[in-house]
Amino acid sequence: MTELVPGGIDGAIEERGFIADVGEEVGVLHIEDDGSFAELVSTFLERQRDYFAVETETDPQATLERLDDADVDCVVCDYDMPEMDGLAVLEQVREAYPDLPFVLFTGKGSEEIASEAISKGVTEYLQKGGGTEQYEVLANRIEQAVARYRAEQQVTRGFHAIETSHDGISLLNEDGEFIYVNEAYADITGYDREELLGTHWEVLSPEHETGKTNEEILAAAREGEWKGRTVYEQKGGNTVDVDHRLTFTTDDTMICTIADVSAAEAVREELSLKERAMDEAPIGITITDPAQPDNPIIYANDGFVDLTGYTREEATGQNCRFLQGEETREEPVAAIRDAVDNAEPVTAELRNYRADGDLFWNRVSIAPIGDADGSPEHFVGFQQDVTERHAVEERHEQWIQLVQEFADVLSHDLKTPLSVIQGRVELAQETGDTAHLACLDEPIDRMTELIDDAAAVMETGELVSEEAPVDVAAVAEDAWLTLAAEGASLTIADGPPTVPADETALQRLFENLLGNSVEHGGDAVSIRVGGLEGEVGFYVADDGPGIPEEHADDVLDPGFTTKADGTGFGMASVAQIVAAHDWQIRVGEAIDGGARFEVVVDTA
Incomplete structure (x- = not known):
């Protein structure tokens, strides 16, 4: 294929300006056992051509490994080196990289070495010496070798593209005879490639089409380009409709491109179907x-x-x-x-x-x-x-966390009525007074409510079900009655509002808040429940030891407790119920130094 380019590869290099426009970086691997001389060569080469990137290798046996790892466009190699001379390096390189430019740059030259280097496929042979101008010569040789190498690669790629093209491509000389046809052209016409080479194009033209081709089509092609649909006569006499394109090069070579209309339409239909499928x-x-x-x-x-x-x-x-x-x-x-x-x-x-x-x-x-x-x-x-799937997964994770936390909180909330039942049973057993058993109805009812509450949570995934107006003061008093808090006192101040709430959940909230005050404040603790000033909500305050400032942000976290035998889930239960009602809770200090919890109901 290279002979079809005017002037061959050299003509292609000169015509396309490869030497002047190498431009892009040129990787040079310099093999030289003398490190100081190698550094000098690198300096001069990169000064001569700012797009040269020179790497040095002082061990010639490591050449192939360096070539495998680096982006190298040209090898420059000394000849006289210990263990392995430049010709041996050349031989190794040619086995692995048969076309890579290789310049033998040696201080020990002879016709014998030059002849052997040429026989082994050296690209350039250059002797050292002659002052700094030798580096300009070396730079020119490298530049020309790389330009030739890249041009050959480009021509090879172009030839490969022509050879593997789905369209039929042929070249004809000025006498109209085929000098090249690709495989697709031969397949469309029904001939072997060898059968067409040297024959005139009229072998493919039905007799009634020949005049039109000579008078109209070729004349138009010589003016620049002709394209249209024609009929080819295949080997064996059948005809085929082809999309046809003709043009001429400057040396009067005709380039002919054809595509089988039926095959092209099938391809177009297939592509159209695929595109419609992708679009839809x-x-x-x-x-x-x-x-x-x-x-x-x-x-x-x-x-x-x-x-x-x-x-x-x-x-x-x-x-x-x-x-x-x-x-x-x-x-x-x-x-x-x-x-x-x-x-x-x-x-x-x-x-x-x-x-x-x-x-x-x-x-x-x-x-x-x-x-x-x-x-x-x-x-x-x-x-x-996949937004919806992520939302489902997130809700699933939230539900798992809710169940886990609720199970921990529920086990805590059940301990209060259960401890009352255990205490009364023990008293009845010790004293024989069955009157203690009469006091079991209320804690048993409370446990039943908690179990029903748990079942509702498991069924609906919600801590709060139906909300209705609830008297906060009344719920606080009911919750107080469930606590064994002899010596402690509860005062209902003015102002606890009626709020929309799940009454069962609200009672659990108060049981935990009041129980927390008793647990930390002792038997003599005084507790006060009242309404908030300027806000819709209520507070629970006590005169106990209060909450250390460093723990104020932690008291509502699951598992947090300051008592050695505490579970840390009582206040977490409060936080859950507040969040389930879309309320807010604040932790602060009472006037007399104790703890104060404020629940804001209307957060609008």
Whole structure:
């Protein structure tokens, strides 16, 4: 294929300006056992060409390992080195990298060495010496070798693209004879490639089409380009309709491209079907192009538009991170970034923002689409709204936490009536006075209420069920009667309001608040319940030891207690009931130094 380029590779290099425009970084591996000389060479080369990046290796046996690990465009190697000379290095490099530019830069030169180097495939042979101008010569040789190497790679890639193209491609000389056909061209025409080479194009033209081709089509192609639909006569006499394109190069070589109309239409129908399927898919689909800066979106389906609220025009050209914001966690973003950098598939869930600013949970799956060499040509992304699933999971976790905490609190709340029952039974057993058993009705009823309360919570997932107007003072007095608090006193001050509440839950709240005062204040503690000034709510205050300032923020936490035998769940029960009613609770200090708890009912 290279002979088809005017002037060959050298012509291609000169014509396309490779020598003048190498521009992009050139990696040079310099193999030299003398470290000081190697440093000098690196300095001069990088001074001569600022886009040279020179790495030095003083151990020639490590050359292949360095080539495997580094991005090298050219090897510059000394000849006279201990253990392994430059020709042995060249031989190793050629086995692994047959086309990589290799410059033998040696102070010990001879025709014999030069001849052997050429036979082993050296790119350039240059002797040291002659002052600093030798480095300019070396830089030129490296630059030309790399330019040639890159040009050959480009031509090779172009030839590979032509060879593997789905379209039929052929080249014809100025006499109209085929000088090249690719596999697809031969398949469409029904001939072997060798059968077409050297034959005239008229072998494929039905007799009634030949005149039109000569008079109209070729004349138009010579003016620049002709494209349209024609009929080809295949080997064996059948005909095929082809989409046809003709143009001429400056050296009068005709380039002919054809596509089987029926096959092309089938491909178009298949692509159309796939595109419709992607557009109508119930999830977001995007395709990005890593060859462009920042890997932007080049396709977004209707599902993506519906999911994000952004139009195709707004999304196209942007990196997918434009959906991220303040609430987007870095961990899933980093996982996606690392997978894309390594061309690996990945699935992650992250918080994204819609066009209107709303947050949603996005399950993102990304996979690379490789080209013929396996390199990532595009990335396809699938986006799915999983906000509802996350909400269900969150409610499930909250429910588990509620049940766990409620079980702990309930076990605490049951201890009060249970201890009363145990005490009365023991007294009856010790004294034989069955009158003590008559006092069991109230604690038994209280335990029944708590058990019913627990069943309701388990069934509904709520600590509070139906709310109705409840007299706070009356509930406080009922709760006081459940406590064995001989010597302690409760005073109902003016002002406890009637509030909308679950009466059973409110009684549990008071049992725990009043019980807390008795537990910490002792038998002589005085407790006061009243209404709040300027707010709808009530307080419970005592003249006990109060709450140490360092624990004021902790008393409502599950498990917190300052007593060695305490459970720490009494006040947690209070906090649960307050939260379930959408109330607020404040912890403070009473006028006489004791503890004061304020429950604000109307928080509007």
